[in-house]
Amino acid sequence: RIVHVDLGSKSYDIEIERGLLSHVGGKIKTLLPKAEKIAIITDSHVGPLYASLLQASLEKEAVAVTVLTFPAGEESKNLQTLGYLYDGLAEAGLTRSDAVVALGGGVTGDMGGLAAATFLRGIAFVQIPTSLLATVDSSVGGKVAIDLPSGKNLVGAFYQPKAVFIDPDLLKTLPARYLHDGLAEVIKYGCIIDKELFMRLEKIQNDAELLAHADEIIETCCNIKARIVEHDEFDTGERMLLNFGHTLGHAVEKTFRFDKYSHGEGVGIGMVLLTRRSEKLGLTESGTADRIAALLQRFRLPAAVDMQQEDFLQAIALDKKKRGSRLTLILLKKIGESFLQRVEFSELTQYLP
Ligand code: NAD
Ligand code: ZN
Numbered sequence: 001r002i003v004h005v006d007l008g009s010k011s012y013d014i015e016i017e018r019g020l021l022s023h024v025g026g027k028i029k030t031l032l033p034k035a036e037k038i039a040i041i042t043d044s045h046v047g048p049l050y051a052s053l054l055q056a057s058l059e060k061e062a063v064a065v066t067v068l069t070f071p072a073g074e075e076s077k078n079l080q081t082l083g084y085l086y087d088g089l090a091e092a093g094l095t096r097s098d099a100v101v102a103l104g105g106g107v108t109g110d111m112g113g114l115a116a117a118t119f120l121r122g123i124a125f126v127q128i129p130t131s132l133l134a135t136v137d138s139s140v141g142g143k144v145a146i147d148l149p150s151g152k153n154l155v156g157a158f159y160q161p162k163a164v165f166i167d168p169d170l171l172k173t174l175p176a177r178y179l180h181d182g183l184a185e186v187i188k189y190g191c192i193i194d195k196e197l198f199m200r201l202e203k204i205q206n207d208a209e210l211l212a213h214a215d216e217i218i219e220t221c222c223n224i225k226a227r228i229v230e231h232d233e234f235d236t237g238e239r240m241l242l243n244f245g246h247t248l249g250h251a252v253e254k255t256f257r258f259d260k261y262s263h264g265e266g267v268g269i270g271m272v273l274l275t276r277r278s279e280k281l282g283l284t285e286s287g288t289a290d291r292i293a294a295l296l297q298r299f300r301l302p303a304a305v306d307m308q309q310e311d312f313l314q315a316i317a318l319d320k321k322k323r324g325s326r327l328t329l330i331l332l333k334k335i336g337e338s339f340l341q342r343v344e345f346s347e348l349t350q351y352l353p
Helices: 020-031 046-059 079-091 106-121 132-138 168-173 176-193 195-202 207-212 214-231 238-243 246-255 263-280 288-298 309-320 345-351
Strands: 002-005 012-016 037-043 064-070 099-104 124-129 143-148 151-158 163-166 326-334 337-344
Touching: 002 214, 012 020, 012 214, 020 046, 020 124, 020 163, 037 046, 037 079, 037 106, 046 064, 046 099, 046 168, 064 079, 079 106, 079 143, 099 106, 106 124, 106 132, 106 143, 106 151, 124 132, 132 168, 132 176, 132 214, 163 214, 168 207, 168 214, 176 195, 176 207, 176 214, 176 238, 176 263, 176 288, 176 326, 176 337, 195 214, 195 288, 207 214, 214 238, 238 246, 238 326, 238 337, 246 263, 246 309, 246 326, 263 288, 263 326, 263 345, 309 345, 326 345, 337 345
Parallel strands: 012 163, 037 064, 037 099, 099 124, 124 163
Antiparallel strands: 002 012, 143 151, 326 337
């Protein structure tokens, strides 16, 4: 399965195949024939599971491999770890014809991508995403970043990879909570643009079935995100549809400690709460919110939260300071159809629970 991302001279393919990791070295070498040294960037969970297989596959192509491993988790997505990566790349003696391969979840892809975008003013970058979220969302679209103490993803770039290689078998070791976390974004794609995907998800009963269908689900999601990114690479219009559920979701994530609600859990709650309100306002087909909630709950994702309107207002107001007085909400007309709604901050309460 191949998804082509058409961005002119920055175009690339996303290849999805079970078992791909064991022979991906040959594909990378074909793609980047001049690369003699490759740095694998990975985290402390994914590295021990998969880095040696990738390393062996690259070494078969006579590539010199350096593995740079950082402690797993969002807490590592910072300047300090980025500095460690730069030092590692320099020590390994990578030149401008060499490459970085990010092997891991969204944290690894975002930070590995930023390292590749900036080291020597940019060297080739390949993504091998290993979490569901990374395969369907963060590895597509070229946004790379790290966090600052004052906020998430505040330092970054748009930097497209040369290729993305996805081996859905790697998801078998992903902890269930992260599988569900990524599934919230999959459900989001169904909600905003693909009714057929949403209905396919409604037929899936459990995690085993989800993993069995992972190839086609990932392909569908990559296609959706690729088409949106092709139209709006720099996130000034249509790409905002991808933020469905995120304004309220971020508020949930912020109000509680990070480990109480994950990103996907927040997004799930945000999708349901916003859609309930927009149903009341007559903007959304009735019954839509219940359908989203039922699908989330099948995968142990919460569909409600113990938060008052003031809590939402406060969290969103803090966020808004960084972005101005209006905000854009994404609303559903019905499952599979969404639109942008510009809202003055003063009108926001209508859309809050
Ligand atoms: P993550 O990279 O921290 O991975 C989640 C956890 O799963 C980690 O502990 C990781 O070690 C582990 N893991 C990953 N793959 C595994 C596997 N196959 N087997 C076992 N363990 C595995 O986080 P994430 O949820 O993948 O991504 C979240 C990050 O992605 C956030 O930093 C977010 O900002 C970013 N993101 C970026 C974009 C973008 O467009 N660039 C979009 C969405 C999210
Ligand atoms: Zn998200």
